Amino acid sequence: MKQTLTVRYPQTSSTSSDEFDIDEFCPHCGQPGSQIVFSSMTYDSFNNLENAVAFFVQCPRRNCKKFHIQAFPFRKNSFGSSTIAEIGKKIPYTYKVKHVNNLPEIVNITFPAFKTIYEQSLEAEAQGLDQIAGIGYRKAIEFLIKEYVIHKQPENEDNVKSKFLGKVIDENLSEFPKIQALAKAAVWIGNDETHFVRVHEDKNIQDMKGFLTATALFISAELKADEAIEFTSRTKS
Ligand SMILES: [Zn+2]
Structure with missing residues (x-):
């Protein structure tokens, strides 16, 4: 400016x-x-x-x-x-942006592979490696969704692992339309990050992160609610 x-x-x-x-x-x-x-x-x-x-x-x-x-x-x-x-052009001073994983603990604990990929993507973004970070966040969404579906439906593990992410979102998350919408939005932008041609010019890595964060928050709320249901349905001794 x-x-x-x-x-x-x-x-x-x-x-x-x-x-x-x-x-x-x-x-x-x-x-x-x-x-x-x-x-x-x-x-x-x-x-x-x-x-x-x-x-x-x-x-x-x-x-x-x-x-x-x-x-x-x-x-x-x-x-x-x-x-x-x-x-002349701005002299590059090396500052490092610190991005912290602020996602709820329950998400990080329940889905360790997602946590690792997400934190590495944050680190890549902090280092200014925005291209790599974009691909990383796309991979993080995939792990979050697939790990969550497998957590809910352990009997479908093999099927979910080998299925395209879009299909998992459509077919295995139909009970959760909001998670479905958020995940789909994150994936659409995420696919732009990994492909040669951008389809959604008006959306960027920050938009994808926003959808990814919201997906993780919804999933964390679901996990907490499941925990509460399990707790309150225990027979009182
Ligand atoms: Zn600032």
Whole structure:
């Protein structure tokens, strides 16, 4: 997002002003937003022709608010001028987005293979490996659904393992239309992540994660409800 910003230099009150393409993605929460720029400082003094400026930036998201730095190289054509002739590409600083597995414990404990794949996908996303993360989340959905169906219908294990995921969702989850819809939505986007041609251009990996999370929450509610039914139906001694 282009912003007109003031460039401050060490040991002088002289400044420059120019448009900088501030990255809208926060390196902490990984979310886009209109980043707030507070101040700046250059690497070298005002008279250097080759220089770089770092901006002191804050994430505007209320649940984040974390600060970071965005830096850009720039060039001037003449000594002592405040006019910037050219701005280069943002200097890559390596920050690591921390994604935590916030899914309910019951899901993580009941479906350990899903948990492993999901956490590896979070890690890939944190490392900026968005292509790999997308494929990972697609695989995570498959494991979540199949592990859940096998948990509910252990007699169908072999059949479910070898069946296409779409068929499992259609045929084995018919009692749970909302889980069915969520899983289907996650899989549709997930298939885009693994295939060469995208079908659903308007949806991305964050949308898929949203559907995947909601699926996991529904399944966790089902598991908890089953636990409650089992508990309350025990014969009182
Ligand atoms: Zn943030």
